[in-house]
Amino acid sequence: MRLSGKRALVIGGGGGGIGRAITGAFGNEGAAVVVADVDLARATEAADALGEQGATAYPVSGDVRSAGDIDAMIQTAVDKLGGLDVLVTVVGGQVAFVPAVKLHEMADEDWDTIYEVNLRYVARAVRAALRVFLAQGTGGTIVSVGSVTGFMAAPEQAAYGVMKAGILSLARTVAAEYSRDGIRMNVAAAGAIATAVANAHVATEVVEDIPAGRFGRSEEVAEAVVYLASDASAYVTGQQLVLDGGVSVRGPFS
Numbered sequence: 045m046r047l048s049g050k051r052a053l054v055i056g057g058g059g060g061g062i063g064r065a066i067t068g069a070f071g072n073e074g075a076a077v078v079v080a081d082v083d084l085a086r087a088t089e090a091a092d093a094l095g096e097q098g099a100t101a102y103p104v105s106g107d108v109r110s111a112g113d114i115d116a117m118i119q120t121a122v123d124k125l126g127g128l129d130v131l132v133t134v135v136g137g138q139v140a141f142v143p144a145v146k147l148h149e150m151a152d153e154d155w156d157t158i159y160e161v162n163l164r165y166v167a168r169a170v171r172a173a174l175r176v177f178l179a180q181g182t183g184g185t186i187v188s189v190g191s192v193t194g195f196m197a198a199p200e201q202a203a204y205g206v207m208k209a210g211i212l213s214l215a216r217t218v219a220a221e222y223s224r225d226g227i228r229m230n231v232a233a234a235g236a237i238a239t240a241v242a243n244a245h246v247a248t249e250v251v252e253d254i255p256a257g258r259f260g261r262s263e264e265v266a267e268a269v270v271y272l273a274s275d276a277s278a279y280v281t282g283q284q285l286v287l288d289g290g291v292s293v294r295g296p297f298s
């Protein structure tokens with residue numbers, strides 16, 4: 045029970061992919077969880093599944109594009125759980141939200157959409173969580189699901205890569221500014237993970253370029269998020285843990 049006694053908010057935790065794997069793992073590890081998602085049915089299903097396992101879990105609906113909804117998610121977590129120790133941000137992506145096109149073809153409004161669903165909300169949620177953590181005086185941990193696109197080229201997903209890079213920058217600043225307050229932020233940066241979204245958009249031939257010879261599993265990302273949320277990673281902050289089956293370290297001759 046690596047998260048025993050931790051009170052967590054997972055934004056985007058109702059999803060069928062990585063988000064759902066994270067909420068499931070958090071329940072297994074003893075955390076009390078508020079599952080936030082734009083799709084209330086998904087959030088409710090995820091929370092109910094945790095409840096059946098004996099975990100404490102509540103669903104909340106909210107759209108990360110709304111500043112008011114972000115604040116409400118944080119407040120609901122504080123109210124339902126009696127405080128907040130862990131914030132996890134999962135919502136993100138590009139192909140699920142706007143067309144994949146080369147940089148010069150990308151429309152301004154699509155760039156803005158990708159900013160809203162990947163970085164603007166993370167920054168807002170992080171700021172709100174910091175205020176809660178500081179008021180409680182007991183520290184806190186933030187984990188954001190990132191991507192290898194945040195530090196590698198992102199063909200036809202330029203905005204997505206820029207936003208994921210921004211999340212890592214935020215984590216570094218949180219490390220520099222709040223470590224003395226017992227507050228940490230890290231990124232779990234995923235490569236190609238087998239989810240419905242990825243399956244619909246990523247060609248299966250991509251597998252041949254992955255040294256591990258397979259896509260990653262949502263549960264493998266969730267395991268990293270558990271570690272980064274737990275006290276086992278107490279001396280780790282401002283970092284990204286890369287889960288990519290070796291893609292980002294592959295040289296031209298491997």
Ligand SMILES: NC(=O)c1ccc[n+]([C@@H]2O[C@H](COP(=O)([O-])OP(=O)(O)OC[C@H]3O[C@@H](n4cnc5c(N)ncnc54)[C@H](O)[C@@H]3O)[C@@H](O)[C@H]2O)c1
Nearest residue numbers: 056058059060061062063082107108135136137234237242
């Ligand atoms: N799938 C991959 O291969 C892959 C690779 C690298 C990184 N990632 C990252 O993993 C994260 C999760 O991706 P996933 O594809 O597994 O999705 P997921 O299945 O975890 O679902 C994410 C959830 O976000 C919710 N959501 C969508 N828009 C929302 C909004 N506006 N407000 C609130 N909730 C909203 C969805 O309803 C869904 O339940 C993203 O940050 C993505 O960038 C995924």
